[in-house]
Amino acid sequence: MDSEALATFLTVHRRGGVSAAASALARTQSAISRRIALLEEELGAPLFERIGRGLRLSQAGQALLPHAEKVAAALGDAAAAVEAAKSGAAGTVHLAAVGTLASSGLAAVLARLKTSLPDLDIRLQTATSAEVSEKVRAGDAAVGLRYYEDPSPDLLCKIIHHERLVIACAPAHPLAGKRLKSLVRLSGERWLAFPQQPRRAEPYAEAIFSQFLVRGVERIDWTAIDSLTAQKRLVEAGFGLALLQESAIAEEVGQGNLALIRVADLDVSVPVACVVRRSAFLSRATRALLTELERGEL
Template identity: 40%
Template sequence: MELSEIEAFVTIHRAGGFTRAAELLHLSQPAVSRRIELLERELGAPLFERLSSGIRLTEAGLAFLPYAQQVLAGISDGRTAVHALEEEEQGTITFALVGTLASTKLTTHLQAFRETYPRIRLRLRTARSDEVSTLVQQGDAHLGLRYFADPRPDIHSLFAINEPLLVISAAHSRFGTSEPTEPAALLGVPWVTFPRSSGSSGEPFARLLERQLVRHELDTAERIVIDSLTAQKRLIEADFGVGLLPASSIEEELHLGTVRVLPIAALQTSVPVMIIHRRQAYLSRAVRLLPAMFSSQSSTS
């Protein structure tokens, strides 16, 4: 089994087809097809189904994919290790983060890092928390910034900051008093929330809200379950209910005046924001410097 065959397999999957993969690999399409044929022959099973609408992985392909990705990620780590011997504080760090976090004080930390280490280039990618972890796990990002610790055994999570969760309603809501200060003011008011199912990226937020509602005897309230933060905000703006959302995610809506923060301190809480990396990844000095910067900045803020 050749590395070039594994690279072709993963590239086809990511690109969604042989033609685009050939372009990315700077090869002819027959050359890419030949590599897959050799790989399938060695594995003894087809890896792709050819459909009229494109391709998709077979069961064998799905089983082989995570191992192939780990091989490529390991090779990438090896290259990084060799390059780091030449220039410890130079190179590129790919940093994946939840998009709303770019509007928090974490941006100040990134700016401080760039000014302190001008020879290190930061490449930023935004995604949901679960997608951030996948990018890190596959080796597409050296580091990630997400809500809550990742439970996967091959991912290491390091605390960065706490993100406030605020109770919000429509700017001119029909629910409750104009300035409610006690949880009881929201008795019977619907809550817009994430699904509690284990497959939902918002499950930790849903569980946290449930604990707050139970603690303050509001757990009989209706739940409007939406697996999209953007859709939740639109429903709250339309006064379908109230929500408990990250402060960074509602900055634009507060600026526009479409929502308001309800001053109910007992319901407000926070969630941890974590820096993550693969446990077995080689972390160059440049990559190690970024979490260290976050840690030092957080301890002094």
Template identity: 40%
Template sequence: MNIDEIQAFVAIADLGDFTQAGRRLHRSQPAISRRLSLLEDELGAPMFERIRGRARLTEAGRAFLPHAEAALAALKDGREAVHGLKTGMRGAISLALVGTLADTHIVTALRRFARRSKDVRLELRTASSAEVTDLVRRGEVTLGLRYFTSDRPELVSLAAGGEAMLVVAAPGHRLAGRRVRHARMLEGERWIGFPPVPEERDSSGHVLARQLIHAGLDAADVTLIDSLTAQKRLAQAGFGLALVPESSVRDELRRGALVALDVPAMRTTIPITTIHRRTGYLSPAAKALLALLTRG
């Protein structure tokens, strides 16, 4: 078993397609197939099955995947550890963050780090909270910034602040500009929100359900939409109310495409956390950035 075979396996598992895996690794599809065949011969079990043109992990493949990802991440750590000995506060740091966090205090921290560490290149990627977790877990990025704490035991979650949630509605909503002192004024309103993430103890979907119960609106009609962009567009169209991070609707509020409703019973703040792999290597520069992001 060698690194090329493991890389091919992980790429196929991630993309679900041999040809796309070949493009990622700059190899032909036959070369990817040969590498997987060698791996399967050594392990004595098929890693994938073809279902409607997609490569799906077999039970053996699912069992092997976390070990393969850990092996690739460990090799990356080794390279970075050696590089860190030579460069110190130089080189690159890879950071994945939820896109809406680019309009919060996090940007101020990143700007401060860039001024202090001119020899460090900050490589940024945006993704959803779940995707940020997967990128860090697989070792594709060193640090991650997401909403809520990750329950993954192989990851360390550190507090990096919080963000207020706003109730938003279409312009001209009957309660716009008024203080909604009594939650019963919202009875009969439809809500739009994320479905709760089943494998996590807390998520945006959990927050909406919890706040509605807190406000005595647990019988409210909730439409579950797994897209923040779609939620905002539906709210703009008057389809319902949405409870969203303040940074995610700043532009819409400025343009008047949405209005914020003043609903004290629905006020809440969600945590922002920085995550990294528990056994992963952190360069001096990565440690400095982590300290800046998580200091109170």
């Protein structure tokens, strides 16, 4: 078993099939298939099962996956460490963040960092909280920003900020700018919320439903919208209310495009965690980014 075989295995898994992996690795399909066959022969077990036109991991493949990811991440660390020693430049930092955290607050953090390290190159990719952890664990990102801590022993997680959730409405809404005694007053409104998708939903996504449930309201009229931007635009147009991150709508509120409804018995916030891989190589730029993020000014 060598690193190239494990890299091929990871690519087939991540791309979902031999054809896509061959394209990504600039190899022929037969070369990819042969490489996987040799690895399976060496391990004495099939690593993939065919589903339709794609492939999914077998039980043996699932067992191999975390170890293959660790090998790939360690090789990436080794290359990064050597490059840092050779050039001395700040280099590139791969940052994975939940899309709703890629707001003006994060932009300000990155701008400050760029001022102190002009040669820094930040590569930002967005994902769900679970996917952020997966990317950091696999070495595809050096730093991750997600909601809530991840208890995985492979990761070091630190809460750096608490994101306050507020009720957004259109400026023309009759209750815009008002303060209510209880959220129950809004149980008859149309709500916009993130879809309830098991295994892919954000941990905070069901906050509005749980807040009504604890107040004895079992059902509300709601529409699933899987984009923060789409939710904001629909709220602006008067199509409903939404429970959103205060920082994510600060610009729209300041410009008068959105308004807030304050509720006396509603005090909801969700923790934002910074994630790095345990024992990972942290470049000078990565350490600088972590220092900025830990100031908690998102």
